[in-house]
Amino acid sequence: MLKTFPKGGVHLTDNKITAGKPIDNLPVPPTVTIPVSQHAGAPAEVLVQVGDKVKVGQLLAQSAGFISGNIHSSVSGTVKKIEPATDSSGFKKPAIIIDVEGDEWLETIDRSETLITEIKASPEEIIQKIKAAGLVGLGGAAFPAHVKLSIPEGKKAECLVINGVECEPYLTCDHRLMLEKSEEILVGIALLMEALNVDKTFIGIEKNKPDAIEKLSVLAKDYPGVSVVPLKEKYPQGSEKQLLRATLGREVPAGALPIDLGAVVFNVGSIFAVYEAVQKNKPLIERVVTVTGKTLSNPSNFKVRIGTPVINLLEAAGGVTEEAGKILSGGPMMGRALTNTNVPIVKGSSGILVLPDTESKRRPVESCIRCGKCVSICCMGLEPFLLMALTERNLTERLEKEKVTNCIECGSCSYTCPSSRPLLDYIRQGKSTVNNIIRARKK
Amino acid sequence: MYSIIAYSFISMAGIGGLLAIVLYIVSQKFKVIEDPMIDEVVAILPQANCGGCGFAGCRALSEACVSRDDISQLYCPVGGNSVMAEIAELLGKTIPEKDPMVAVIRCNGHHSNRPRTNQYDGAASCKIKNTLYTGDTGCAHGCLGEGDCVKVCNFGAISINPETSLPVVDDNACAACGACVKACPRNVIELRKKSAKDRKIYVSCVNREKGTVARKSCTVACIGCGKCAKNCPHEAISIENNLAYIDSEKCKLCRKCVGECPTGAILEINFPVRKATPVTSENEVLAS
Numbered sequence: 127m128l129k130t131f132p133k134g135g136v137h138l139t140d141n142k143i144t145a146g147k148p149i150d151n152l153p154v155p156p157t158v159t160i161p162v163s164q165h166a167g168a169p170a171e172v173l174v175q176v177g178d179k180v181k182v183g184q185l186l187a188q189s190a191g192f193i194s195g196n197i198h199s200s201v202s203g204t205v206k207k208i209e210p211a212t213d214s215s216g217f218k219k220p221a222i223i224i225d226v227e228g229d230e231w232l233e234t235i236d237r238s239e240t241l242i243t244e245i246k247a248s249p250e251e252i253i254q255k256i257k258a259a260g261l262v263g264l265g266g267a268a269f270p271a272h273v274k275l276s277i278p279e280g281k282k283a284e285c286l287v288i289n290g291v292e293c294e295p296y297l298t299c300d301h302r303l304m305l306e307k308s309e310e311i312l313v314g315i316a317l318l319m320e321a322l323n324v325d326k327t328f329i330g331i332e333k334n335k336p337d338a339i340e341k342l343s344v345l346a347k348d349y350p351g352v353s354v355v356p357l358k359e360k361y362p363q364g365s366e367k368q369l370l371r372a373t374l375g376r377e378v379p380a381g382a383l384p385i386d387l388g389a390v391v392f393n394v395g396s397i398f399a400v401y402e403a404v405q406k407n408k409p410l411i412e413r414v415v416t417v418t419g420k421t422l423s424n425p426s427n428f429k430v431r432i433g434t435p436v437i438n439l440l441e442a443a444g445g446v447t448e449e450a451g452k453i454l455s456g457g458p459m460m461g462r463a464l465t466n467t468n469v470p471i472v473k474g475s476s477g478i479l480v481l482p483d484t485e486s487k488r489r490p491v492e493s494c495i496r497c498g499k500c501v502s503i504c505c506m507g508l509e510p511f512l513l514m515a516l517t518e519r520n521l522t523e524r525l526e527k528e529k530v531t532n533c534i535e536c537g538s539c540s541y542t543c544p545s546s547r548p549l550l551d552y553i554r555q556g557k558s559t560v561n562n563i564i565r566a567r568k569k
Numbered sequence: 570m571y572s573i574i575a576y577s578f579i580s581m582a583g584i585g586g587l588l589a590i591v592l593y594i595v596s597q598k599f600k601v602i603e604d605p606m607i608d609e610v611v612a613i614l615p616q617a618n619c620g621g622c623g624f625a626g627c628r629a630l631s632e633a634c635v636s637r638d639d640i641s642q643l644y645c646p647v648g649g650n651s652v653m654a655e656i657a658e659l660l661g662k663t664i665p666e667k668d669p670m671v672a673v674i675r676c677n678g679h680h681s682n683r684p685r686t687n688q689y690d691g692a693a694s695c696k697i698k699n700t701l702y703t704g705d706t707g708c709a710h711g712c713l714g715e716g717d718c719v720k721v722c723n724f725g726a727i728s729i730n731p732e733t734s735l736p737v738v739d740d741n742a743c744a745a746c747g748a749c750v751k752a753c754p755r756n757v758i759e760l761r762k763k764s765a766k767d768r769k770i771y772v773s774c775v776n777r778e779k780g781t782v783a784r785k786s787c788t789v790a791c792i793g794c795g796k797c798a799k800n801c802p803h804e805a806i807s808i809e810n811n812l813a814y815i816d817s818e819k820c821k822l823c824r825k826c827v828g829e830c831p832t833g834a835i836l837e838i839n840f841p842v843r844k845a846t847p848v849t850s851e852n853e854v855l856a857s
Contacts, residue, residue, distance in 0.1 A: 216702025488690050558700065
């Protein structure tokens with residue numbers, strides 16, 4: 127019997143059409159747009175000026191505050207403009223636009239493919255290097271990695287949990303990374319185990335990736351304390367709390383963080399970036415992005431420089447046809463529809479998904495028939511239909527009592543609703559209102 | 570036989586009497602002394618409970634009217650001056666006359682002026698749309714057209730014009746309660762002074778971007794050029810954040826600014842058609 131989380135969740139058709147496609151290097155685009163706010167927390171402070179020459183890996187903007195991250199140049203060239211540009215969030219945010227000239231890297235970066243297994247850095251140095259490299263969680267939320275590694279006083283890390291679940295349909299970037307960079311990932315795990323001083327690591331992988339499970343299990347034998355946990359397929363298992371329930375069998379209490387259970391969770395993409403940052407001195411300037419969709423002629427996985435326009439990826443994948451209805455950044459469940467194809471790839475972009483017109487449009491909204499489906503699939507034990515009604519009526523006190531802030535915004539409720547009600551749209555609204563009230567109260 | 574009836578009668582009367590005493594004590598203990606005038610004032614008020622006065626409802630306003638000595642700050646926008654005068658007379662207090670107000674939609678970006686750049690497929694709520702992205706046009710400031718203002722209006726004064734997908738205010742039905750102003754996530758709606766024959770002159774734009782950016786997304790956007798402010802003989806126009814604003818208190822409705830505006834962002838409503846400068850006649854038709 128495979129492990130999974132017990133409460134709620136949905137079973138989705140996985141549509142992993144790019145699972146067999148090796149990671150391809152995408153050519154460097156003629157211009158890149160690098161937003162200074164690619165992470166959760168404060169936007170980084172810009173260090174360069176218009177007209178400056180930059181090299182690959184050069185620091186463009188430095189972290190402003192504890193929860194923030196450094197931003198590095200992913201190309202070499204001249205800074206053309208520093209102005210607000212629309213990114214995948216749908217809003218205009220300050221960005222550094224660079225005209226590419228050649229491909230000149232900083233000398234400190236080791237560009238060779240040789241595997242370095244020897245750990246020379248001390249735990250403090252590892253965390254320092256991760257911070258300097260501007261590393262953020264590559265699973266989607268883009269939470270700065272050094273914050274997760276700075277264990278608050280009075281708490282102790284006991285184990286590391288690696289997220290190789292990739293529960294979103296279509297996306298395969300983590301899957302490919304686990305197959306092609308398995309040894310690097312295990313070195314990355316060893317580095318983090320050293321940094322956190324823990325002796326146990328669990329790699330959670332869903333059973334629809336048997337090749338990855340097998341490969342990592344075999345390699346993990348050389349690394350004491352590291353074990354692969356095969357998991358049953360269920361959405362949203364890639365969410366931190368659900369993953370911990372599935373792998374460790376322990377529940378994160380409402381309002382608590384994984385560290386309260388002594389666990390630190392990292393995505394496999396982030397682990398690979400940890401390896402590159404510590405062993406190769408390479409800041410986070412590129413990532414693997416899945417470009418997929420049933421209407422694309424060549425859906426594939428690409429290694430892309432941060433700041434590359436989405437249109438370049440789509441063209442490499444065969445171009446968008448007439449049948450396309452929506453282009454999403456991310457997977458079909460949590461992804462956001464893009465307003466244009468010039469938005470840049472950022473640290474948190476895991477995939478670009480082209481949905482055909484017939485599959486992407488919302489059905490007309492009907493009345494709630496009180497079937498309770500949304501309640502039974504909610505993995506956080508909430509009542510989505512009630513939260514939506516309360517948000518519509520602006521009853522914020524009641525919303526707080528009904529624990530709207532626990533919602534992880536996985537979208538299972540909207541997915542399962544037979545009346546196609548926009549449950550998550552309203553819940554997200556209510557959640558942000560309640561969060562603002564709570565924040566104002568603390569001040 | 571009769572004793573059963575007698576016993577039950579006596580016991581019921583006993584319980585009844587006991588409860589009556591309890592009720593009497595409770596009512597004395599928790600007695601709230603209320604001014605009977607409050608009820609009389611409530612009877613005068615329109616009972617819309619819209620909150621336009623700034624109080625929780627009509628009763629809260631009447632309590633304030635009765636308890637305060639100086640009621641010049643209190644005003645029921647729905648009842649207007651006649652209701653306030655009646656209240657003042659009843660209470661023997663004085664109240665100054667206030668200018669009636671009306672809600673004005675400060676956006677004229679319909680399809681031909683403000684082309685759609687994408688299609689919105691989310692929940693039909695401006696509040697949600699505003700948190701998701703900059704909107705389905707190039708303009709990140711103007712009306713979103715999902716009708717949050719229509720939903721909150723208690724008086725049926727706002728409707729969405731299906732041709733322009735912009736809201737339209739019925740001046741006669743509008744009570745100036747301000748519910749739509751609060752509901753609009755982009756502050757497009759403003760309460761302005763009502764003038765004779767419902768005449769209005771206002772800048773129908775809230776775009777605070779620089780002129781070139783604003784103009785690119787909408788042909789009738791205010792570009793903040795300042796021509797109107799320079800030509801206003803009453804100093805009623807100010808420019809802030811690349812956006813002109815006409816103070817309805819100072820504006821004398823002379824219409825000098827309307828012809829000066831290079832983009833036609835200033836609208837004149839309910840004026841007779843001018844012979845010399847028919848610049849804004851097209852906008853007037855579309856907006857009214």
